[in-house]
Structures are given as structure tokens and as C-alpha cells.
Amino acid sequence: MAGSVHIGGVARVVATNAALVLIAELRAKHGPILFHQSGGCCDGSSAMCYRQDEFLTGSDDVRLGEIGGAPFHMSRPQFDYWRHTQLIIDVVPGTGGMFSLENGTGRRFLTRSRIFTNAEATSLEAASVTC
Amino acid sequence: MPDGAIRPLAETAPDGFSFKTRYDNFIGGRFVSPVKGAYFGNVTPITGQVYTEIARSTEEDINLALDAAHGAAERWGRTAVAERAAMLNRIADVMEQNLALLAYAETVDNGKPIRETKAADIPLAIDHFRYFAACVRAQEGSLSQIDDTTVAYHFQEPLGVVGQIIPWNFPILMAAWKLAPAIAAGNAVVIKPAEQTPASIMVLMELIADILPPGVLNVVNGFGLEAGKPLASSKRIAKIAFTGETTTGRLIMQYASHNLIPVTLELGGKSPNIFFADVCNEDDAFFNKAIEGFVLFALNQGEVCTCPSRALIQESIYDRFMERALARVKAIRQGNPLDTATMIGAQASSEQVEKIMSYFDIGRQEGAEVLTGGARARLGGELAEGFYIEPTVFRGHNRMRVFQEEIFGPVVSVTTFRNEDEALGIANDTLYGLGAGVWTRDGSRAYRFGREIRAGRVWTNCYHLYPAHAAFGGYKQSGIGRETHKMMLDHYQQTKNMLVSYSPNALGFF
Numbered sequence: 193m194a195g196s197v198h199i200g201g202v203a204r205v206v207a208t209n210a211a212l213v214l215i216a217e218l219r220a221k222h223g224p225i226l227f228h229q230s231g232g233c234c235d236g237s238s239a240m241c242y243r244q245d246e247f248l249t250g251s252d253d254v255r256l257g258e259i260g261g262a263p264f265h266m267s268r269p270q271f272d273y274w275r276h277t278q279l280i281i282d283v284v285p286g287t288g289g290m291f292s293l294e295n296g297t298g299r300r301f302l303t304r305s306r307i308f309t310n311a312e313a314t315s316l317e318a319a320s321v322t323c
Numbered sequence: 324m325p326d327g328a329i330r331p332l333a334e335t336a337p338d339g340f341s342f343k344t345r346y347d348n349f350i351g352g353r354f355v356s357p358v359k360g361a362y363f364g365n366v367t368p369i370t371g372q373v374y375t376e377i378a379r380s381t382e383e384d385i386n387l388a389l390d391a392a393h394g395a396a397e398r399w400g401r402t403a404v405a406e407r408a409a410m411l412n413r414i415a416d417v418m419e420q421n422l423a424l425l426a427y428a429e430t431v432d433n434g435k436p437i438r439e440t441k442a443a444d445i446p447l448a449i450d451h452f453r454y455f456a457a458c459v460r461a462q463e464g465s466l467s468q469i470d471d472t473t474v475a476y477h478f479q480e481p482l483g484v485v486g487q488i489i490p491w492n493f494p495i496l497m498a499a500w501k502l503a504p505a506i507a508a509g510n511a512v513v514i515k516p517a518e519q520t521p522a523s524i525m526v527l528m529e530l531i532a533d534i535l536p537p538g539v540l541n542v543v544n545g546f547g548l549e550a551g552k553p554l555a556s557s558k559r560i561a562k563i564a565f566t567g568e569t570t571t572g573r574l575i576m577q578y579a580s581h582n583l584i585p586v587t588l589e590l591g592g593k594s595p596n597i598f599f600a601d602v603c604n605e606d607d608a609f610f611n612k613a614i615e616g617f618v619l620f621a622l623n624q625g626e627v628c629t630c631p632s633r634a635l636i637q638e639s640i641y642d643r644f645m646e647r648a649l650a651r652v653k654a655i656r657q658g659n660p661l662d663t664a665t666m667i668g669a670q671a672s673s674e675q676v677e678k679i680m681s682y683f684d685i686g687r688q689e690g691a692e693v694l695t696g697g698a699r700a701r702l703g704g705e706l707a708e709g710f711y712i713e714p715t716v717f718r719g720h721n722r723m724r725v726f727q728e729e730i731f732g733p734v735v736s737v738t739t740f741r742n743e744d745e746a747l748g749i750a751n752d753t754l755y756g757l758g759a760g761v762w763t764r765d766g767s768r769a770y771r772f773g774r775e776i777r778a779g780r781v782w783t784n785c786y787h788l789y790p791a792h793a794a795f796g797g798y799k800q801s802g803i804g805r806e807t808h809k810m811m812l813d814h815y816q817q818t819k820n821m822l823v824s825y826s827p828n829a830l831g832f833f
Binding site (some may be wrong): 231232240241242245246248270291293295296300302303306 | 363491518673682803
């Protein structure tokens, strides 16, 4: 894992090497990009990638960190259910993804997860940077 | 090169039907090649093999479709409702005459069992066209008598040209849910199917191509980014309807805010299915029905926005209920979706399999107990590369992510409750509010719960029924608007008020 910003010594979101490669490709093609973690049906649970001037984040979005230099956001109510897990953004073959910038490349971002250890969770909540 | 008659699908095709090797868009009443000439391979989840090619459209194709729709909209909006309704009924008749063919196409495209497409998807889609034909015939404007000489007339007028983006879990039925009310209401439509399931709707278009005037219904296939986004963000649509997930829902609202147009959104759920102790009072038909109600999480491989994916079982009956329920889950027959005995087929795409597997991982890490399933199903033979997942039951608690996120697979997470207050707390502790199920022999409790659950539909002593004439839509983050009911006509119409004075006298101000 690389390319992540560590908050309180622990990253809330990281990317696999395959994801970092795709992020770099998308940035080269589209300019500055960001991620927003989706929820709900169909393509829900995907990390959606957009140009930074395309998707409007709001005061109720939590910035979890960065992957490959791209900020990663999630809505606060959703974060409240997800905060005990580290997100690991990976890439799998696939044709979906709605308006996410990797759509049509034959690859898709996939959000995997890891449960924080007690020590990590304590450190994150103490740092409180993202909350 | 795709083989339209790829085995093992061909032998079960009705009347020697085979898919074309390539499908174009349907624009202005004709099948039209994409402007840039690009196509993409479409995979059947049954075998994981490409079986046909589909137009990979771009903004240019969306614009052609919008041109056709704008050319048709005004005349269609002025067409007598009797004529519009007659055409919707003809669509339904043609679908009914070709039910076996459409069910086959839908099963190949999506991977769902043919016994579901034959008994549910296609019959419900047919009925939807008939229902909205009837609704629009019966629709009346209103008049309000303001005073003796002043009358306010209210007319429902179509919006014009509308855009629709539909999902891959019920490709033809979701198209019918959106097309029938929009067309009945007098609009012209540009619809973008999901790229995971773009073929079956083209089979439908070939059957009904001549029924509607050219341009009233336009189907443009392709990828979301390349074709869906230009449609959703177009200044030339008067409304956008979308079924999908929350982040794209937000983006679609953002585009709609730029264009100041209305949206309807259906964005999913995490529906609780609540079983009170009294369901076990008798070992009778109702208890059997309740057990089936639990197992309905596996319907359509769990790829349903209202999948009853959280089961709340009253603690005192947990062991007895689950013994019976797990036996029923284990009896689910998984196999080739084209086999009429198959109860659970393939997930719609390989990435869907990856996502479901990622939730198996999360659930186990969080300490959820796997009561059955929990793995990819390897069926072997020609199905070896298909997208199959074992029906899976987790036991855990409501703060686990497998209780909070729509896995969109044949996965249910089970927990227990002691009393009504606790059940209600768990049921409503979710971001979503699309569906819920309540099972009890106590009518007053059923009523109380039905009113207290924050969800757009509460199935009471039933689940997964989707009849036309029962409103469907979400509370909370599950969306905006109500489908499958005549009130959907309002989402595709605007009100014209003519305020008329029948008095010859001046107001007297000037």
C-alpha cells in the first residue's frame, strides 16, 4: 500500500498499486480528480472518481484522506457507519461504474475494507481530524 | 467475434431465436448505428462469455435521440389519450405474445432464473403498460369554482422530452416502470439502459418498434460516462429519472440543479424483515409463508433494491425459526438460470461477484457468524466461468457493515430483538428507507409497526410483491418520488391552470 495520507499515524483510506496506476492514468487524462464513496443499490458501495470541478462536495462530506494525491470523501451519515474500517481501494475488471471516470476502461475501482485495531481506532478518534 | 447462439444457451431458446451478433441504438423509430461506430462486447453472466455486441454510444448519439424525441414530443403530447393508451396496450399484447422469448432474453442478459423472468419480470412489465394505459384514460383534470363568475381549470400537460437511466437488476421491468408512465403522460423519452444488461431491451424494441410514432421512445446504449452523463446533464431534457446509488444520485441532482429540472431517484435500501414470536404460534400455512418470506433475500440473487437483507427475529423463537429457515435456504437450487428448476442464477456481472466477496470478507472480519454459504459457487462445466454466489446467512448485530450496506447479493444478515421498541430501533437504524417487512399474527401490532417504520413500503405478512397500483419509493436516502402507481403520472406532467373570469365587470382598481 502506498500513496495515502496518514492521519494520527493511521490512514482511513489507502489504495493498492493497481488503483494507484489507474488513478495516475485518470489524472493524466482528466486533470485533478477526487473520490466519493457511494452507497445504495446497483453500483452502490463503489468509490466514484470524478474531476474535482465536476462533483460538488458539501459541508456534510467527510474527507477521509487522499489516495494517489486524490482527495477521498464520504457523506458524514455514511461515515458514521463505516468509521471503524479502513478502506482499501482496489481495481477489478468490469464494465460498470456509472459516471465514474474509469467507466469504459474495462477496470473498476472496488472498495475493500479492514477493521481497525483497537489501538488504531483510539488513535484515529483522538486525532479527530476527519470528524 | 460474439456468437449469438452460444452454448449452453441456444438449445433452450424459444422458436429457434438467437441473439443478433450486434445491436444498434433505437432512435426515431429505426435501428441506427452509433455515430462513432464503436461497439462493446456484452457478457452473459451464465457463462461469463461475450454473446453479442452493443452500440457504445457517445454524446452525438444522445443528441440524435434528443433530436428525434423533440421532433415527436409535441404531436405525441396532443395525441388523444385513447390513442396513446391503445398503443401502450398493443405493446403489452406484443410482449405477452412473446413472453417466452423476452423471458429468455432477460435471463441470458442478466443471469436471473427463467422461472422468475417468466412468472414475474415479464408479466409485471406487461401489466405495467396496461396499468398506465388505464390510468391515463381515467385521469381527469379538475376545476375549482373560485366565486360565482371565476373558475380555475387544471389541466395535466406533459413535460416534453424526458431522460431515463435504468439499472441492470430488472432490465425490462425497470424500463417498463419508467417508460409506461412517461409515455402514457404524453412525453417523448430517451432511455439509457445499464451497460451490464443492454441486450434484452433491444430484443423488446425489435418487437415493438412499429407501435409508437417514431421518436416517442428512443433507446441509446453505451457506458454511463460516455452516454449516460451527456443525457443526465443535457439542457434538452425536461426531467431526469434515475435508479442507482447515492453518489451518482447526487451528481444527477447537481446536473438537474444547473438545468432547473425535476428529478426522480430510486437509490436503494437496506430493508429490515421483522419476524415476531407469534409467527411460530402454529406450524401452519402462515408459518410456512413467513419462512419463505425470510428466504426471499435470495430472489433475483439478492439484486433487488428492497432485498430483505436484514432479518430481525424475536429472540424467543430464534432457534426454532432459524432451524426451519436455514433448511429452506439450503434447499435453494442453484444452477443454469435457463433451467426451469433453477431457483437462483448468476449475479449480473463479474464486478458484482467481487463486491459481494468483499462483503463476505468484511462480515467475517467484523465477527459475523456465517450460518450458511459465504463463498463463490463453482458450478463447473459450461457454467464454470459464470458469476455464481452461494446463498448466505450471516448472524451479527446491526452496527456491522454487512447490516448497513446494500450488498446486492443473496446475503441476509440476521439479528435478534427482545421487544417491539428494540425491533423498531434496529429497523430504523439505517441510512435508507425503501422497504420493510413485518410478520405477525397480531393485526394491531402490524398496523403500529407499519406506521412507525421509516420506509416507503412496509410489506405486511408478505414480501417482494410489486403490483402496479401500489406506490413504490423511498424515505431518507432511498430517493425521491413514487413509482408503480398512477401518482407517477404527476412526476411526468405539469399542471396548467387556466384562471377564467365569466364576469363582464372590471375589477375597479383603475
